[in-house]
Amino acid sequence: HWIQTMKIDYIKTICPYCGCGCGLILEVADGIIVNTRQDMDHPVSKGHLCMKGWNAHEFVHHPKRLTSPLLKINNQFQKISWDEAITLAMEKFKAAADTHGPDAVAGLSSARCSNEENYLFQKLIRAGFHTNNVDHCARLCHGPTAAAMTRALGSGAMTNSIDDFAGADCIIMFGSNAAETHPIIMGQIYEACAKGATLIVVDPRTTEPAKNAKFHLPVNFGADIPLINGMMRHILDCGLEDRSFVSQRTEGFEAMEQALELWPMERAAQISGISPEKIAQVAECYARAQNASIVFCMGITQHTCGTANVHAVCNLAMLCGQLGRPFTGINPLRGQNNVQGACDMGALPDFLPGYQGVTSPDVRSKFQAAWGTPLPVTPGLTVTEMTAGAGETVRALYIMAENPMMSDPDIHSVKNRLGKLDFLMVQDIFMTETARLADLVLPGACFAEKTGTFTSTERRVQLLRKAVSPPGEAMDDFSILCCLGKELGLDFNYTDPGQVMDEIAGLTPIYGGIGFSRLAPHGLQWPCVSQDDPGTPYLHHQTFSRGRGLFVVPDYTPPMEIPDPDYPFTLVTGRIFCHYHTGTMTRRSPTLSQESSTPFVQIHPQDAQVSGIVQGDGVRVSTRRGSIVLSARLTRDVKPGSLFVPFHFAEAPANALTHEALDPVSKIPEFKACAARLEREDKY
Numbered sequence: 001h002w003i004q005t006m007k008i009d010y011i012k013t014i015c016p017y018c019g020c021g022c023g024l025i026l027e028v029a030d031g032i033i034v035n036t037r038q039d040m041d042h043p044v045s046k047g048h049l050c051m052k053g054w055n056a057h058e059f060v061h062h063p064k065r066l067t068s069p070l071l072k073i074n075n076q077f078q079k080i081s082w083d084e085a086i087t088l089a090m091e092k093f094k095a096a097a098d099t100h101g102p103d104a105v106a107g108l109s110s111a112r113c114s115n116e117e118n119y120l121f122q123k124l125i126r127a128g129f130h131t132n133n134v135d136h137c138a139r140l141c142h143g144p145t146a147a148a149m150t151r152a153l154g155s156g157a158m159t160n161s162i163d164d165f166a167g168a169d170c171i172i173m174f175g176s177n178a179a180e181t182h183p184i185i186m187g188q189i190y191e192a193c194a195k196g197a198t199l200i201v202v203d204p205r206t207t208e209p210a211k212n213a214k215f216h217l218p219v220n221f222g223a224d225i226p227l228i229n230g231m232m233r234h235i236l237d238c239g240l241e242d243r244s245f246v247s248q249r250t251e252g253f254e255a256m257e258q259a260l261e262l263w264p265m266e267r268a269a270q271i272s273g274i275s276p277e278k279i280a281q282v283a284e285c286y287a288r289a290q291n292a293s294i295v296f297c298m299g300i301t302q303h304t305c306g307t308a309n310v311h312a313v314c315n316l317a318m319l320c321g322q323l324g325r326p327f328t329g330i331n332p333l334r335g336q337n338n339v340q341g342a343c344d345m346g347a348l349p350d351f352l353p354g355y356q357g358v359t360s361p362d363v364r365s366k367f368q369a370a371w372g373t374p375l376p377v378t379p380g381l382t383v384t385e386m387t388a389g390a391g392e393t394v395r396a397l398y399i400m401a402e403n404p405m406m407s408d409p410d411i412h413s414v415k416n417r418l419g420k421l422d423f424l425m426v427q428d429i430f431m432t433e434t435a436r437l438a439d440l441v442l443p444g445a446c447f448a449e450k451t452g453t454f455t456s457t458e459r460r461v462q463l464l465r466k467a468v469s470p471p472g473e474a475m476d477d478f479s480i481l482c483c484l485g486k487e488l489g490l491d492f493n494y495t496d497p498g499q500v501m502d503e504i505a506g507l508t509p510i511y512g513g514i515g516f517s518r519l520a521p522h523g524l525q526w527p528c529v530s531q532d533d534p535g536t537p538y539l540h541h542q543t544f545s546r547g548r549g550l551f552v553v554p555d556y557t558p559p560m561e562i563p564d565p566d567y568p569f570t571l572v573t574g575r576i577f578c579h580y581h582t583g584t585m586t587r588r589s590p591t592l593s594q595e596s597s598t599p600f601v602q603i604h605p606q607d608a609q610v611s612g613i614v615q616g617d618g619v620r621v622s623t624r625r626g627s628i629v630l631s632a633r634l635t636r637d638v639k640p641g642s643l644f645v646p647f648h649f650a651e652a653p654a655n656a657l658t659h660e661a662l663d664p665v666s667k668i669p670e671f672k673a674c675a676a677r678l679e680r681e682d683k684y
């Protein structure tokens with residue numbers, strides 16, 4: 001009755017969860033969001049949302065939201081004023097820099113914050129503290145994508161648009177369970193299948209896409225390079241390569257062709273675990289397709305050979321000329337709503353905004369002139385290097401809306417290291433597992449409480465519109481950053497995020513034509529270089545962003561930790577449909593929590609039987625890093641000898657088990673394979 005008598009405002013905005021960037025409408029009554037509904041006109045979601053989107057408002061007014069700055073005194077948090085918090089924060093960071101040098105300060109920016117906030121964050125760290133120690137969780141998902149695709153093609157982003165999937169006649173999904181992680185994109189892929197496209201899924205697990213695919217290739221863990229090399233060798237043996245594309249558009253092919261001599265079908269099949277017949281069939285299917293598209297995700301990137309894996313994917317697409325046209329391309333699916341934007345904005349230790357390298361004197365002079373201060377020359381530390389150096393090289397750490405105590409590998413070690421810092425400041429909307437370790441906690445705002453832009457996985461920059469105010473004394477992150485910048489003496493006198501976007505456009509060629517006034521109704525896809533540029537639905541038409549596409553011979557290395565008699569299983573971590581990343585938001589949503597409230601491990605029935613485990617039993621999963629107790633879920637969706645644990649549950653954190661083995665190029669940890677042990681837990 002109350003809702004029926006209230007005036008309802010309808011605020012069009014963007015989903016706060018995955019990188020699909022679906023449009024949604026928040027229904028607001030008397031300052032409270034009472035419902036979420038779909039945006040019928042949105043060009044990507046077209047009136048659809050997944051379960052997370054439909055319930056996007058449910059955590060916003062949660063009673064446990066942070067409402068004032070909190071200072072830890074004698075191990076207890078006490079409320080302090082914003083003035084005290086801002087002064088104290090900057091005193092502590094300046095003290096660390098003065099005593100130990102600028103690189104003693106580091107910052108983790110956030111894929112959940114807007115482009116404008118990410119831009120200000122990296123500007124604060126670079127111009128305010130003169131260090132490039134700024135990174136964010138893209139390191140833990142698509143670090144290899146950025147490294148390899150930038151090297152091979154000149155751009156680390158999805159080459160095509162989400163709409164393109166529906167027009168492809170062959171789609172290969174490598175290590176992506178988009179049905180759970182990017183449901184709206186999966187809808188487009190199924191639309192293509194309904195029109196006759198062939199779906200090929202490469203995944204050790206029998207996921208929903210795998211069950212619906214024409215070909216499911218349950219590749220051995222970490223063996224994507226042998227599989228792809230086997231496919232390429234077969235394509236060459238059959239003369240199915242696109243010779244004119246290779247000769248006119250690429251370089252480095254001779255070395256690649258030579259390297260493929262070492263990958264006869266028998267070797268590829270033996271290491272990948274896929275039969276020669278199946279490798280040949282899918283290779284021919286991809287090469288013969290008029291328009292073939294590749295989708296990939298964490299199954300490719302989260303390996304110690306992650307960067308090499310992405311190079312292998314790029315090699316395959318270039319060999320067959322499946323790039324630079326609609327309905328084709330290489331399409332890394334970005335996991336978080338603004339992980340693309342956070343990268344675009346230079347929340348990376350080696351790039352200023354727009355992927356302009358920090359080591360380039362010309363780039364530095366441009367930003368120095370605009371920001372009025374000298375900028376650091378040396379690339380900074382990555383996420384994993386920051387936590388590894390905490391308390392030693394890194395003395396003061398600012399974490400904005402990230403939760404490494406859930407997202408980083410080997411969290412026992414992360415906790416130990418964060419505890420050694422001189423000063424840890426966390427800005428978030430809830431008291432997260434990481435915020436609990438902080439010296440100072442600043443209350444930020446969520447997606448519904450701010451104005452700005454997010455950039456989706458298809459490079460679409462979209463407007464985020466404020467629907468309600470943050471609770472209590474909490475402030476939007478843009479305002480907090482402005483206060484911190486001014487306290488440091490920087491010119492952070494911005495009055496609204498649109499001014500920040502204008503500054504971004506002036507310094508960042510790929511965003512050169514983007515301004516708030518051009519983003520209604522449904523955004524622009526970068527590169528958008530001038531005011532009359534309509535944006536770019538697909539990249540690399542006629543020429544690659546780097547000129548010629550580069551074949552890079554990928555070195556195959558097996559996972560760093562393989563099963564042995566003490567730890568006989570391969571453990572894989574990942575996401576599930578109704579939860580999002582570290583669970584900060586979805587686990588506080590009643591509807592989503594009800595859908596899946598208990599941590600679980602997927603076990604093959606054969607393995608369960610050997611260990612005397614039945615459905616719903618408590619089990620202990622252990623690795624050399626730690627052990628967790630959770631509920632057994634028996635399914636043939638995992639291979640015998642493997643276990644799958646979602647990483648959303650703080651009460652049984654999957655990352656207590658994972659290890660810190662890193663890809664040497666991108667520094668991504670190997671979340672997709674480590675050795676584990678399984679035991680029945682009687683006291684569950």
Ligand code: SF4
Pocket residue numbers: 015016017018019020021022045048049050051052053054181182183184185
């Ligand atoms: Fe939100 Fe992604 Fe679901 Fe779309 S697919 S509603 S962006 S979580």
